[in-house]
Amino acid sequence: MTAVVPRVGSQAPDFTARNQHGEQVRLSEYRGRRDVVLVFYPYAFSRVCTSELGALRDRPELLAEAEFLAISCDPMFTLRAYAEAERLEFGLLTDFWPHGAIASAYGVFDAERGCAVRGSFVIDQAGVVRWSVVNAIPDARDPDAYAEALAGLRPGLG
Template sequence: MTQALSTAGVSVPAVGEAAPDFELANQFGEPVRLSSFRGQNVVLVFYPFAFSGICTGELCEIRDNLSVFEDLGATVLGISVDSKFSLRAYAEKEGYGFDLLADFWPHGAVAEAYGVFDPESGMARRGSFIIDALGTIRYVVVNPRGQARELSEYRKVLAGLEQA
């Protein structure tokens, strides 16, 4: 279910570790701080770029199943290295009802803190982190380029947290 990973010599935070805190602007330019979500579960979904094929497919699947996350007490935060302006256009075009966060400047700093920044391509890798109500990482997956993540994994992990 979880993968202990090292990507390009950068360590990915492991299950059981405290999630690195951050503050990024959402698609409306509003600041969003991870620690402000204490008391609820958070699903961080790092994706390479707005408007790209696999990313759009994954985020549209989350959009279409957002009630699953909400019913399990989880907030979804999508994160890419795109600007807030690109993310706003992307969210409007696709009808996303969750925040898309701009890890634009310093470029990829949050993705780097989570070990999913690819400096050669300048993008975030396809990584997901489920963080519990106390701010502890409970699930980590980083998929290879071109491979989408499974929505069913999010559901399974979140259902387990709800019962905990």
């Protein structure tokens, strides 16, 4: 890991990246509009990553709660093929070049492997990190944890 994981309550590091369609996505553009969930994952087409992202795909009620952005160091064209093959309709962002820059800013880049570990961050509409979890590469995340974290942003609505 190349940097410190942002603390809950701190401002989320801003970034700009391309999604699987080549469109520019800037984190700060969601401020004042939508909560964001960043889901860093190691590799497109790998078993655990595919099961994790598929679990999110299969929870439309969860995806409706926030903007989900899944980030890996895979190239854009790989992400496009992956999204089509797995029917992933949320944003898949490429952290390919500069390699791992976004994952590094969030403290979840494994420089030895050249990929992100499984880090997740819930960022509120003010751009503040409200929840995070970082798992080792083999350890899948529970989609229910995202639902709980998002419900915590608006107590009384969940």
